[in-house]
Amino acid sequence: MLEVIGLSKSFKKKGEYTQIVENASFSVGDNEAVGIVGPSGCGKSTIARIICGTIRKDSGDIIFDGEKVILDSGRYNTEMRKKIQLIGQQPFLSLDGRQKIGSAIAEPMLRHKIAPRGECYKRASELLEKVWLDKEVMNMYPHQLSGGMCQRVIIARALGLNPKLLIADESTSMLDTSSQAQVIRLLHRLKQDGVSILFISHDMELVKVFSDRVLRMENHNLINITTEKGEKQNEKKNNFATCSCDGAGTDSLGLHKAGL
Numbered sequence: 001m002l003e004v005i006g007l008s009k010s011f012k013k014k015g016e017y018t019q020i021v022e023n024a025s026f027s028v029g030d031n032e033a034v035g036i037v038g039p040s041g042c043g044k045s046t047i048a049r050i051i052c053g054t055i056r057k058d059s060g061d062i063i064f065d066g067e068k069v070i071l072d073s074g075r076y077n078t079e080m081r082k083k084i085q086l087i088g089q090q091p092f093l094s095l096d097g098r099q100k101i102g103s104a105i106a107e108p109m110l111r112h113k114i115a116p117r118g119e120c121y122k123r124a125s126e127l128l129e130k131v132w133l134d135k136e137v138m139n140m141y142p143h144q145l146s147g148g149m150c151q152r153v154i155i156a157r158a159l160g161l162n163p164k165l166l167i168a169d170e171s172t173s174m175l176d177t178s179s180q181a182q183v184i185r186l187l188h189r190l191k192q193d194g195v196s197i198l199f200i201s202h203d204m205e206l207v208k209v210f211s212d213r214v215l216r217m218e219n220h221n222l223i224n225i226t227t228e229k230g231e232k233q234n235e236k237k238n239n240f241a242t243c244s245c246d247g248a249g250t251d252s253l254g255l256h257k258a259g260l
Helices: 044-052 101-111 117-130 135-139 147-159 177-192 205-209 231-241
Strands: 002-012 016-028 033-039 059-064 086-087 165-169 197-202 213-218 221-225
Touching: 002 044, 002 221, 016 033, 016 044, 016 197, 033 044, 033 177, 044 059, 044 147, 044 165, 059 221, 086 147, 101 117, 101 135, 101 147, 101 177, 117 147, 147 177, 177 197, 177 231, 197 205
Parallel strands: 016 221, 033 197, 033 213, 086 165, 165 197
Antiparallel strands: 002 016, 002 059, 213 221
């Protein structure tokens, strides 16, 4: 599905270039969760932003379903905006505080002409239910929701375009433990439904629990590392599928922060 080949990026600061990503290569397969872990500022989010087209690469290729994500002209392939969606770190900054939640979810569908206006709003209501939020949230504003609820709204908005790949870039780091658990369970449910996920975090244990494969960002490059094996790891992953969201805390999820 996604193949990143020899990706490099540097930034100019005070007249000097600093290498952030150097010759990074990796892939994400169909219905696969791949984790990228590393400390803040190591270049993880830079990779995500290049794949999503918000910053330009210096060199390298990104292929998605056999098509170039970044064309030879250097322009971003706009067809990829529906196929690849980003879930960022700060949900409140991703939503317009003056816009109702229903409109926020329907807006990308309307922009990409997914369906007529009425159908888009109907789909927005259905997506709220899919991310375990009540339909009444349609008429609420971001400030009326918790951080975890807002992050689930962001996921619902992304799902409106029927993406094949979600990039979760530190998407739980700003949330409390309970909200983090809800978002992780939701992402796992989406993977079960056939969505591939690139999961980016500084939290090694969380990445290992969630991901099928793990890459570590080191010296501006990516290194494959072996995820934990055995029954204990399988039990952790199975907990994602067996827990309901309503009222469930991290103990039922099986995150390391719950003592696993």
